[in-house]
Amino acid sequence: MRRTRRRPSIAWAVDHAGHTLAEAAVSLMLISLFVLAAFRCFSAARDTAARITSRAFGVDSLRLAADAMTHDLFCAGSGLVSDDSGFAPLVTGPPLPGGPWTDSATVYANNAGQVVVLAAPVLRGDRQLRAISASVEDGDRVLLRASGAWEAARVDDVRRHGPETHITLQSPCAHDYTSAAGVTIVQYSYDRRSRRLYRSVNGGTRQPLLEECTGLRLCVITRQDGRPVFGPVDFDSLLRADCNYDLSVAGKTVSRRVPFLVGHLESGFFGRSL
Numbered sequence: 001m002r003r004t005r006r007r008p009s010i011a012w013a014v015d016h017a018g019h020t021l022a023e024a025a026v027s028l029m030l031i032s033l034f035v036l037a038a039f040r041c042f043s044a045a046r047d048t049a050a051r052i053t054s055r056a057f058g059v060d061s062l063r064l065a066a067d068a069m070t071h072d073l074f075c076a077g078s079g080l081v082s083d084d085s086g087f088a089p090l091v092t093g094p095p096l097p098g099g100p101w102t103d104s105a106t107v108y109a110n111n112a113g114q115v116v117v118l119a120a121p122v123l124r125g126d127r128q129l130r131a132i133s134a135s136v137e138d139g140d141r142v143l144l145r146a147s148g149a150w151e152a153a154r155v156d157d158v159r160r161h162g163p164e165t166h167i168t169l170q171s172p173c174a175h176d177y178t179s180a181a182g183v184t185i186v187q188y189s190y191d192r193r194s195r196r197l198y199r200s201v202n203g204g205t206r207q208p209l210l211e212e213c214t215g216l217r218l219c220v221i222t223r224q225d226g227r228p229v230f231g232p233v234d235f236d237s238l239l240r241a242d243c244n245y246d247l248s249v250a251g252k253t254v255s256r257r258v259p260f261l262v263g264h265l266e267s268g269f270f271g272r273s274l
């Protein structure tokens with residue numbers, strides 16, 4: 001007996017059929033909305049994390065820059081003695097329009113205690129110093145002084161010759177000098193165009209100390225009456241003055257008042273009575 005194959009009913013075909021085009025489109029649309037929402041949440045979280053990280057990094061950079069500037073300003077003139085050469089251990093830039101502020105400063109100090117004891121005076125045009133003892137090295141700076149004249153010269157070579165040390169300078173001396181000492185020169189300057197605070201040591205390449213800096217305002221003031229002091233600040237002025245400065249990045253400002261180390265040491269250290 002021959003069997004005939006039974007055809008599936010319409011209800012069975014509907015139950016076991018695949019998705020229609022409309023159902024697939026709706027499914028794709030729902031999946032797309034879910035993916036878009038997840039991407040937006042991820043993007044918002046990423047942007048928030050980037051802003052928090054950037055702000056925290058900016059605050060840390062600001063604090064570190066302020067600490068470095070405070071240390072350098074505090075040590076202005078340290079390790080150096082006062083004399084009649086007219087040397088000023090701190091030189092501030094010209095005042096900015098609209099207030100008693102400047103945005104640049106040059107600091108001279110001998111924090112490492114570098115010693116140079118001359119065996120003979122240095123004559124104008126000389127490039128070599130004869131020293132009984134010296135602790136400077138190639139690339140260092142030497143502060144040469146005499147009555148009414150001073151000069152900061154770069155050391156090119158240091159060699160020992162018997163009991164003496166011969167120090168060769170980069171360029172001939174401009175005057176006659178009777179004394180010498182090691183010195184470190186630190187310069188701060190603010191570039192408004194690039195919004196960077198720069199620091200350089202001993203005339204080297206300027207290095208950005210603070211990125212996205214929105215301003216530097218610096219002023220040396222007398223401790224007694226708050227009078228601003230611009231240009232060269234000599235030892236006598238440092239003994240009676242403080243330095244105020246404001247350093248800013250976006251949304252954050254550090255304000256500090258820095259006394260000078262020379263004002264806390266005994267006046268006999270500088271060979272001058274107050």
